[in-house]
Amino acid sequence: MGEYTGRIQIARPPAEVFAFLADLRNMPRYLPTVSHVGPQGHHDDHDDVAIEGKAEDRTYRDEGWLKAEPEGRRMRWGSHSLKDYGGTLQVTEASGGAAVEMRLQLTPKPEVAERMQREHGNVDHGMRLAVERTLAAIKACCEGTAVSAAEKDTTRSADDLPDSRPFGSSATLNPDI
Template sequence: MAEYTSRIAIDRPAGAVFGFVSEVANMPRFLPTVRRATAQGPGRVVMEGESHGHSYRADGWIEADAAARRLRWGSDGEHDYAGTLDVHQRGGSHSDVEVRLHLTAPGRDFPREAVQAELEEAMQRLKQTLENEAQPPASGPVSLDPDHRVRDDAETRDSRPFGHSATMNPGDL
C-alpha cells in the first residue's frame, strides 16, 4: 500500500476550480496518464490512458460534494486505487488544492518516485490550465446536473421568459 499527497495554490476562486475538476470530461486536460474520461451514469466513470508504458482502461466510481468542494474516486478492479481532492478558498480569488492518493497493485511494483512525479505534474497542469485559459465562470452557488457534473448556477438558469418548453432557450442556439 502506498500513499501520495500533493498541494498547490491556484489563482482562481474555489468554486471555479472545483467546477472544473469535477467535470469528468476535463480530466484528460490535467491528468497526465489519462487520454479519455467518460461518465457512465450517476457516480460512474471510465478512464483510459497509458501509465508506466502500459495502456489501461479502468472502471470506477466518483463522488462530487459541491458543498465541501471535495471530489472522491476509486477503481473497481484488482488494483486498490482511490483518492480525494479538496479545494479550499484562500481569500479573494485564490484557492488551495490538495490531493491524496492510495494505491495498491498486487503483483505490480509502481516506482514511488514516478507516481509522485505524475501527481505533481497533474497539479502543475491543473494550475496552468485554470490560470492561463479564458476565465471559467465566477465562483458562486453550484449544483449537480443529471450527469452529476457540477455546474455554476448561472449556467443552469433558464433564460426563457416564461420557462415554457415551447420557447427556445437562447443559450441553446
C-alpha cells in the same frame, strides 16, 4: 498501501477550480495518459465512470467511481477492479485564490514499483513527484498556462510536459498501477 499527498495554490476562485475539476471532460487536459472519460451510471452515493487512455505504449480501459461533493468542494474516487486504490481532492480558499489538496492511496504494481525505484531512487519519491506534476498540470490548466495539444506537438518535447504518468495513470484507474 501507500498514501501520497500534495497541495498547490491556484490564482483562481475556489468555486471555479472545483467546477473545472468536477467536469469529467477536463480530466484529459491535466492527466496526459487519459484520452476519454465518460459516465457509466449513477448510484445514490457516486457516479460510475469509464476511463480510456494510453500509458507506456499500452492502451487501457477501466471502470471506477467518482463522487463530487460541490457543497464541500471535494471529490472522492476509486476503482472497481483495484480495491487498494482511491483518492480525494479538496479545493479550499487561499490567499489570492484557491488551494488544491490531493490524497492518493494505492500500492503500485510490482513492475511499476521497480520502474519507480530505478528512475527515482524509491517508490515514495516517484509517487510524490507524480503528485506534484499532476497538481502543476491542474494549476496550468486553471490559470490558463496549459499548452494545447497542437502546441505540445510543435513547441515542447515529451520531457517538457508535466509527467503525471505514475500518478495520472493510477488516478485514471489504469490497471498498470
